[in-house]
Amino acid sequence: MNRSFVCDIEALADDAWLLRFGDQLDPQLNARVHAIARRLGGEHKPHWLRGLVPAFASLGVFFDPAADPAHIHEELLALLAMDETPVVDASAQAARTVEIPVVYGGEFGPDLESAAAELQMSPQQLITRHSSGVYTVAMIGFAPGFPYLAGLDPALALPRLATPRARVAAGSVAIGGAQTGIYPRESPGGWRLLGRTPKVLFDPARATPSLLLPGDRVRFVAIEADRFADAAP
Numbered sequence: 001m002n003r004s005f006v007c008d009i010e011a012l013a014d015d016a017w018l019l020r021f022g023d024q025l026d027p028q029l030n031a032r033v034h035a036i037a038r039r040l041g042g043e044h045k046p047h048w049l050r051g052l053v054p055a056f057a058s059l060g061v062f063f064d065p066a067a068d069p070a071h072i073h074e075e076l077l078a079l080l081a082m083d084e085t086p087v088v089d090a091s092a093q094a095a096r097t098v099e100i101p102v103v104y105g106g107e108f109g110p111d112l113e114s115a116a117a118e119l120q121m122s123p124q125q126l127i128t129r130h131s132s133g134v135y136t137v138a139m140i141g142f143a144p145g146f147p148y149l150a151g152l153d154p155a156l157a158l159p160r161l162a163t164p165r166a167r168v169a170a171g172s173v174a175i176g177g178a179q180t181g182i183y184p185r186e187s188p189g190g191w192r193l194l195g196r197t198p199k200v201l202f203d204p205a206r207a208t209p210s211l212l213l214p215g216d217r218v219r220f221v222a223i224e225a226d227r228f229a230d231a232a233p
Contacts, residue, residue, distance in 0.1 A: 007080050009073060015050070015065040017076060022057040025178070027150055029057045030138045034095075034215035039079065048072060054214040055139045056148070095136075097217040100182065101231040102131070102173050104195035104222055111192040115158055115175065127222055129153055130194060135180065135218040145184035145202025145210040149218055152180045164190030171197045173220065182212075195222075198232035 012018040019036065021029045037052045037059055048067040053060035063072050104127045105112040116126040135149035142148075157178045165188060168174075172183040174191035183189060184201030201211050212218065223231055 009076055011069075012060055013062075014069075016060055016062045017069070017073060019059040019061060019076065019080070020057065021059075025056055025138075025150070027136070030136070030150060033057065033059050036079065038215065046072075046075065055141070095215050095217050096213075097134075097219060098212060099219050099221050100173070100197050100199055101223045101227070102195040102197050102220050103225050103228050104131075104173075106225065108225065108228075109173070109193050109195035111174075112194050115192045115194065118158065119156065126156065126194070129156055130175075130180070131220040131222050133180075133220075135220075137212050137214050137216045137218060138179075139214055140210060140212070143184055143187055143202075144204075145212070147181055147201070147212045147216075147218070149180045149182075152178055154178065156180075158192045160190040161192065164188055168193065169196060171199065171201070173197060196228075198228050200233055 006021070008020045010018045010020060019033075021032055033054050033056075037054050040046070040049060040061065041052050048063045049061070050064055051060075051062040053062070061072075061076065063069070103109070105123055112123050112126065116123045119126060121129075130153075133151055133153060135151040137147045138150040139148050140146060152175065156175060158175045160176050168183050168187055168189035168191075170183060170185045172189070172193050173195045174181060174183065174189070174193050176191035181191065182197060182201055199211060202209055203211075
């Protein structure tokens, strides 16, 4: 079924428009955000475009300050008026799939056992269900390179810790509410820590600093602790 989307275009700054599709966590809204971002930043990228910032249900469009905002507004309206279904389908086909190795449990995932008990399953069942999902990078936020991943099995949703940790290790794979994510660097955090990846999520020295980008697909692959160093980039 072809779903109808309503989008408001708001001024975000003198050199930016905000395309707002809604205000909730909705996979179809997020897919629409990424579809529009891919089209705008693709082969026929407009000369005035300077940057795109996808979020859960909105897209920041930054343009050349010398360009005419009214003209860009008209171009965005024309883009949004196009048939939506083929755009979303093309976006899904173009998305990368990135595999993330994870050592679950023990010192790498100190909340695995308590989370499994709270969910009334064994730690291995939690690992299996968490690593069998295919997730979508809904947005990057909180810290450079931090991916908010949509697609968590609803049966694995967990509340955040009542008291956040002062230090969470870089690479920690965690669940917070109805989402899963990966801490790109050591920082405070209140999500439930299931495991850790040796992959570097953000490196400013790389051509593309963030390992994961909005719209990417992510698969977690469980590995043994003795393979942690070997699985690093």
